[in-house]
Amino acid sequence: MKVNRVAAVPIITHDPYFSVWAPGDHLYDADTIHWSGLSQKVTGYVTVDGRVFRFLGKGYEREEVIEQTSLDITANATTYTFENEDIVLDVRFLSPLLLNDLDILARPCTYVDYTVKRKKACDVNVEFVLSDELVQRNKDALNWVEGTSPLADGKGEFAYASMGRAKQKPLGNSGDSITIDWGFAYLACLAGEGRTYFDKGNRSLVASLCLGKDKSEASMIVAYDDLLSINYFGEWRKGYWTKKYKTIFQAIAGAFEDKEETLKKAKALDEDVEKRALASGGEDYALLCIMSYRQSICAHKLITDEDGNVIFLSKENDSNGCIGTVDVSYPSIPLYLIYNPELVKGMIRPIMRFADYDVWNFDFAPHDVGRYPYAWGQAYGANRGMDGNSRIFYTGEGDTILPAFYMLPASSTAYDVRYQMPVEECGNMLIMTAVV
Secondary structure, X not given: OEOOOOOOEEEEEOOOOOEEEEOOOOOOOOOOEEOOOOXXXXXXXXXXXXXXXXXXXXXXXXXOEOEEEEEEEOOOEEEEXXXXXXXXXXXXXXXXXXXXOHHHHHOOEEEEEEEEEEOOOOOEEEEEEEXXXXXXXXXXXXXXXXXXXXXXXXXXXXXXXXXXXXXXXXXXXXXXOOOOOOOEEEEEEEOOOEEEEEEOOOXXXXXXXXXXXXXXXXXXXXEEEOOOOEEEOOEEEOOHXXXXXXXXXXXXXXXXXXXXXXXXXXXXXXXXXXXXXXXXXXXXXXHXXXXXXXXXXXXXXXXXXXXXXXXXXXXXXXXXXXXXXXXXXXXXXXXXXXXXXHHHHHHHHHHHHXXXXXXXXXXXXXXXXXXXXXXXXXXXXXXXXXXXXEEEOOOOXXXXXXXXHHHOOHHHOOEOHHHOOHHHHHHXXXXXXXXO
């Protein structure tokens, strides 16, 4: 769908921590940001016969930009078009969030595809730069790796570069309006199609793709390995994608190998979302549905519990960072009821589990199951100080990790009944359970 202006444009969208958006009317008007508003700079350039133009990110005032002429957004993809006197450049960001294919939905790989139409003979090169802000917040020491990795069945290899903090602390913080401070970001392209490397001076990953004088297409993948995703009631759980792929290298290889099939599936889903929305409410409603699709999905993390059940956990933003919030799940379920009701069950299961622990001694539904990425028991409305037979002291501010409330006995009186939401949350849970 052609778009003139939206509040923020989805660029790389996978989960609450791997979520990059463009806040400007043009892709080069402003630096990209995390969905919480924190800076996560990604920059893009196209070089035409030695002349460099910026198409992505704010960069420097002295840099030339190639004029953005259109923006097209579907449920799974964002495509920008740029043009000058020499070329027309299409840049497509496609995060294939296929609700009917959980392996691809959970795979943390975004395709970035470039298509060039030459108005005259010219040499073209594109460059994509990923800043260290995607992997850390405090300019800590970084480790990086550059190399190649094979595709399946000896069908070639891909070049990659990765970076991450030298001191890794997976799940090392918890809170609202923050992002990840651990794990490794990757840039990858098929070997022979370009170069990927770590720019030590600028603390960034770079993918440089050469289209030369005759190639019209180039492609790369942006990926993220978060190492650990969620602490689920004491279980350290990795992302759902690790069920199929043992390493991030296998996930990236899989994304290259099944790309054509994945793009066909994404296109079919894009068309279905738009068709349903247009029939229901016209063009304005269709735009809202298209914009909501990736935003809703990437506000969740998909894992399994220790028994292999699907668990689909949301993260609140601009509230208190709660995980698995009932009154967030309830309004989001229509999308998932249409395309994969198992994900609605994945929202319900954490609440049912926590409600069964001794510490939750109320006869109504909880509000949440913790604060992201710790599903350790409801964070909202917890007592502080001397209550019952337990002393409960904690800070709810910043990036602190709250106590493991789920382990406390019923006698702890961990929650203040005055701050609960029995009518709203019971209503939400009853409707979600009945309709699924």
